[in-house]
Amino acid sequence: MSTVSGREAVSTGNVARAVPGHDPALSAGQATAGRPIPPPRAVSATRAWLRLLGSEIGLTFRRPRNLAMLGVLSVIPVLIGIALRMFAGAGGDGAGAPVIFERITGNGLFLTFAALSLLVQLMLPVCVAVVAGDSIAGEAGIGTLRYLLAAPAGRTRLLAVKYACVVVFCLAAVTAVALSALLVGLLLFPAGPITLLSGGTIPFLDGVLRIGVVVLYVTAGMAALAAVALALSTLTEVSVGAIASTMVIVIVAQVLRAVPQLSVLQPYLLTEWWSGFDGVLRDPVATGDMGQGLLVFAAYAAVFCSIAWARFTGKDITA
Amino acid sequence: MSRTPTDAGLAVDVPGSRVGDPGGGARREAPGAELSIVTSGLTKRFGSGQVAVDALDLAVPSGSVFGFLGPNGSGKTTTIRMLLGLVAPTAGEWRLLGAPMPGGVGGVLSRVGALVEGPAFYPYLSGEANLRRYDAADPSADPRTVSARIGLALERVGLAAAAGKRYRAYSLGMRQRLAIAATLLGPRELLILDEPTNGLDPQGTREVRGLVKEIAAEGTTVFVSSHLLAEVEQMCSHVAVMRAGRLVAQGPIADLRASETVRIRVETPDVEEAAAVLAGLGLPEIRLGDGDVSAALGAGLPERVCAALVTGGVAVRGLAVQRPTLEDVFVGLTGEGFDVDG
Numbered sequence: 001m002s003t004v005s006g007r008e009a010v011s012t013g014n015v016a017r018a019v020p021g022h023d024p025a026l027s028a029g030q031a032t033a034g035r036p037i038p039p040p041r042a043v044s045a046t047r048a049w050l051r052l053l054g055s056e057i058g059l060t061f062r063r064p065r066n067l068a069m070l071g072v073l074s075v076i077p078v079l080i081g082i083a084l085r086m087f088a089g090a091g092g093d094g095a096g097a098p099v100i101f102e103r104i105t106g107n108g109l110f111l112t113f114a115a116l117s118l119l120v121q122l123m124l125p126v127c128v129a130v131v132a133g134d135s136i137a138g139e140a141g142i143g144t145l146r147y148l149l150a151a152p153a154g155r156t157r158l159l160a161v162k163y164a165c166v167v168v169f170c171l172a173a174v175t176a177v178a179l180s181a182l183l184v185g186l187l188l189f190p191a192g193p194i195t196l197l198s199g200g201t202i203p204f205l206d207g208v209l210r211i212g213v214v215v216l217y218v219t220a221g222m223a224a225l226a227a228v229a230l231a232l233s234t235l236t237e238v239s240v241g242a243i244a245s246t247m248v249i250v251i252v253a254q255v256l257r258a259v260p261q262l263s264v265l266q267p268y269l270l271t272e273w274w275s276g277f278d279g280v281l282r283d284p285v286a287t288g289d290m291g292q293g294l295l296v297f298a299a300y301a302a303v304f305c306s307i308a309w310a311r312f313t314g315k316d317i318t319a
Numbered sequence: 320m321s322r323t324p325t326d327a328g329l330a331v332d333v334p335g336s337r338v339g340d341p342g343g344g345a346r347r348e349a350p351g352a353e354l355s356i357v358t359s360g361l362t363k364r365f366g367s368g369q370v371a372v373d374a375l376d377l378a379v380p381s382g383s384v385f386g387f388l389g390p391n392g393s394g395k396t397t398t399i400r401m402l403l404g405l406v407a408p409t410a411g412e413w414r415l416l417g418a419p420m421p422g423g424v425g426g427v428l429s430r431v432g433a434l435v436e437g438p439a440f441y442p443y444l445s446g447e448a449n450l451r452r453y454d455a456a457d458p459s460a461d462p463r464t465v466s467a468r469i470g471l472a473l474e475r476v477g478l479a480a481a482a483g484k485r486y487r488a489y490s491l492g493m494r495q496r497l498a499i500a501a502t503l504l505g506p507r508e509l510l511i512l513d514e515p516t517n518g519l520d521p522q523g524t525r526e527v528r529g530l531v532k533e534i535a536a537e538g539t540t541v542f543v544s545s546h547l548l549a550e551v552e553q554m555c556s557h558v559a560v561m562r563a564g565r566l567v568a569q570g571p572i573a574d575l576r577a578s579e580t581v582r583i584r585v586e587t588p589d590v591e592e593a594a595a596v597l598a599g600l601g602l603p604e605i606r607l608g609d610g611d612v613s614a615a616l617g618a619g620l621p622e623r624v625c626a627a628l629v630t631g632g633v634a635v636r637g638l639a640v641q642r643p644t645l646e647d648v649f650v651g652l653t654g655e656g657f658d659v660d661g
Binding site for chain 1: 400404405406407424425428431435436437439441442451454455456458461462463464468471501
C-alpha cells in the first residue's frame with residue numbers, strides 16, 4: 001500500500017466525522033487553533049529517507065561531545081607540527097621513528113600522512129567507537145528509540161540512516177585531521193613538489209590529490225569499525241558498554257597484531273589494514289595493499305551490518 | 320483481502336460483556352462495527368518465563384475514549400508496546416485501524432499518535448527541535464508544513480512560550496506536555512496515551528482531561544491507560560480492566576456500572592424499623608450499619624421508599640441514592656480493592 005492512499009484515507013476519515021462548523025480540510029490535530037495547514041501531500045520515500053538522515057546528521061554534529069572530539073582530532077596535528085618544528089634536527093635522528101616523520105621537515109604535505117597514520121591507531125577509532133557505539137544504545141538509553149520507532153521510523157530504515165550518519169562522521173573526523181595537518185604543514189614547513197618513498201617526484205597538487213585518496217581509505221577503515229560498534233550498539237541499552245567493548249576489540253586486535261607468533265591471524269585483523277596506505281606515496285601508486293585493505297573493510301562492514309540488522313529488526317524494545 | 324476487523328479469526332469479545340461471562344452484556348455495537356484496536360489472544364511471555372500479558376482480547380470501538388485500567392505492573396505498558404510493534408507478542412494477533420499487524424506498522428503508525436511510558440527526548444535540544452526530530456522519523460510527514468504543525472501542537476499543550484527552551488530545563492509537567500504535543504504532530508485517527516497525567520499537578524491533569532475530550536470530539540479514538548480509577552471515570556466512554564496480565568472486564572462504562580446495582584441509603588436512628596420497611600418493599604441486600612441502613616434499589620423508585628419510611632414512622636435524617644462508582648464495579652469484578660499504587 002502506498003503512503004498516498006494511506007494519507008488520503010486519513011483525511012476522508014476525519015471529514016466524515018468532522019464537527020459541524022469546523023473546516024473539513026482541517027484534520028484532527030489542527031481543527032481548534034484556526035490557522036489553516038495545507039492537507040498533507042505525499043512524500044517520496046527517498047525524500048523521507050534524506051530528511052531522517054539530515055535530522056540524524058544535524059543531531060550528530062550539534063552534539064557538544066561530538067564537536068569536542070572533532071576539535072581534539074584537529075588539534076593533535078597542530079601539536080605534532082609544532083613539536084617537529086621546535087625539535088627539528090635536535091637529536092634522536094630517525095631512531096625508530098617512521099620514515100614519514102623524517103620527511104615532514106622537508107615537505108609539509110608529509111605531516112598529513114604522518115598525522116593520519118598516527119591517529120588511525122587509537123584516536124580516530126576511539127572517536128568513531130563513541131559515535132557509532134552510542135547510535136542505537138544511546139537512543140535506547142534515553143528512551144527516544146521507542147518514539148522514533150513508533151513515529152514510525154522503521155527499524156531497517158533507522159538502522160541504515162544511523163550507519164550512513166556514522167560513516168559521514170568518520171569522513172568528517174578523518175577530514176578534520178587531514179585538513180588541520182595540511183594547513184599546519186604548509187604553515188610550518190616548506191611546500192613544493194614531493195619526493196615519494198619510491199624516489200620519484202610528483203607535483204604539489206598531485207600530492208594533495210593523494211591525500212584525498214588516503215582520507216577516503218582511512219574513512220573506509222573507520223566505517224568498518226563503525227559497523228562493529230553499531231552491531232554492539234544494538235545489543236545493549238547502555239552506550240558506554242557498546243563503546244567500551246568496541247575499544248576492547250580494537251585493543252585486542254592491536255595486541256594480536258604485535259605478537260609475531262600469531263602472524264597467521266594478521267591479514268584478518270581490521271587494525272592491520274588501517275595504516276596500510278603507504279602505497280599512495282609510491283610511483284606508480286601501489287594499489288595491492290590498499291585493495292586488500294578495502295576488501296577486509298568491506299567484509300567487516302558487511303558481516304557486522306548484517307549482525308546489527310538481524311539483531312535490531314528482531315529485538316523487543318523495552319527501554 | 321477483506322479489511323473487516325472481525326475477519327481472519329479475530330473473534331472479538333463483544334463490548335459490554337464481562338470476560339468469561341458467555342451470556343452477559345448488552346450488544347451495544349453492531350456486529351462488525353468499526354474497531355480501532357482489536358487484539359485476539361495477545362500474549363507476551365518474557366524470557367524469564369514471566370507472563371506479562373495473558374491472552375488479551377481487546378476491542379476498542381472507533382471514536383471512543385477507551386480507558387485501559389489496571390494497577391502498575393498489570394501489563395498495560397507491555398500491551399501498548401505490543402500494539403505499537405515495539406515488542407513482539409509470544410502469541411496472538413492484533414489489528415490497528417483495520418490493518419493486520421505487525422505487517423502494517425509502516426502504513427498505520429503514521430496515523431497513530433503514541434505516548435509510551437513517559438516522555439523521552441534529547442536533553443540538549445529545545446522542545447521545538449525535539450518535535451522536529453520525531454517528525455523527521457515519520458516517513459509520511461510533510462516537511463513543508465512541519466513548522467506550522469509543531470507550532471499548533473505546542474500551542475495545544477500550552478508550551479508555545481517554552482518552545483525554544485532546552486528540554487533539559489523543562490519541568491516534569493512540561494516534559495509530559497511535550498510528549499503529548501508529539502502525539503499531535505499530524506492528523507491522527509488514534510491516540511495511544513500511556514498514563515498521560517503522570518507527573519502533572521491537578522491543574523495540568525484537568526487540562527489534559529480537557530484536551531483528550533477535545534481530541535475525541537474531533538473524531539479521534541483515544542486509548543488511554545491509567546492506574547487512576549477516578550481519572551478514567553471522568554474521561555472515558557469505554558473501559559477495560561487489567562489485573563495481573565489478564566483482562567477482567569471491558570465495555571462501555573455505563574454497561575459496566577449497570578452490572579453493579581444502584582443502592583439506597585437511609586440515615587436514621589431507627590435502624591431496625593427502617594430495615595423492616597425496606598424489607599416490606601421487597602428490596603434485597605439489606606445492610607444494617609451504625610445509624611444507617613442500605614439496600615439494593617434496583618428499578619425501585621426512591622420517592623416510594625421515602626414515603627413508605629415516613630408512613631412507617633421511621634425518623635429519616637437522610638436519604639441518598641448511591642450509583643456505583645467504577646471502584647465498586649472493580650471490587651465486584653475482582654473481589655478486591657483497586658490498589659492505586661500497585
